[in-house]
Amino acid sequence: MQIYESTFVIEGKVPETEIDKYVEKFTAVIKGSGGEVLLTDKLGKRTLAYQVGKSKDGFYVYMEIKLGTDMVKELERNYKNTENVIRFLTVAKVEHKPAKKKRKPKVVAAPAAHVSRSAPAASAPSAAPSVPAAPAAPAAPAVQPKEEPKA
Numbered sequence: 001m002q003i004y005e006s007t008f009v010i011e012g013k014v015p016e017t018e019i020d021k022y023v024e025k026f027t028a029v030i031k032g033s034g035g036e037v038l039l040t041d042k043l044g045k046r047t048l049a050y051q052v053g054k055s056k057d058g059f060y061v062y063m064e065i066k067l068g069t070d071m072v073k074e075l076e077r078n079y080k081n082t083e084n085v086i087r088f089l090t091v092a093k094v095e096h097k098p099a100k101k102k103r104k105p106k107v108v109a110a111p112a113a114h115v116s117r118s119a120p121a122a123s124a125p126s127a128a129p130s131v132p133a134a135p136a137a138p139a140a141p142a143v144q145p146k147e148e149p150k151a
Contacts, residue, residue, distance in 0.1 A: 001066050003038065008079055008088040012045055012057035019059055022082065026063070029078050035067035052086045064093065 010022055019042065027037050043060035052058070067075070072090055079088040 001035065001068050003093045004065050004067055004072060004090050005093050006063045006065055006075065006088070006090040007060060008085050009048075009052075009058040009060055011055045011084045011086055012059060013055070014059065014084050016045075016059070019061065022084070023061060023063075025082070026075070026078065029075055030063075030065050030067065030071075033067065033071040033074055035065055035071055037063060037065050039064040055086055058086055 008022075008026070010019060023040060023042070027040070030037055039062075041062045043062055045057055045059045047057045048055065065075075076088060076090055079085050
C-alpha cells in the first residue's frame, strides 16, 4: 500500500453542513476498499482560477490516504460520479530527502622540485610577438578662425 494525496473540489453553492457528508462518503469508500485515511483537511471555500461549469467558487478538501494502487481508480470513479464534485486530483506522495553534498577531494600540494643554484637554468630567449600596429586615426581638420569682414 502506498500513501496518496487526494484533493477534491465541491461546488460553492453546496452548504458547508453538507461538506461533512461528502467527506464521510469518500472516507467510507477508502475504508471499504481496504485503505485508511491518515489526514483530512478542509481548506475552505475559495474562488476558482477559472469558471468550471457554472461555478465560480468551490470548497476544497485535502486528504492523505493509504491505498493499494488499484483502489485509486475506484476512489476517482466515485469522485466522478458524485454530482457536486467539480474537480479532483490524486497523486502519489513523494518524500523528498535532502541531497547529500559531495565532498571534494583534498588537494595536497606536491613537494617543490629541487632547484640547483650553481648552474644557471637554460631558457629560450624571450621574444615579444610582433603585432602589427593599428592604423592611426585620421587627424581632425584644423579649424580656421573666421575673419571678420572689413567695414
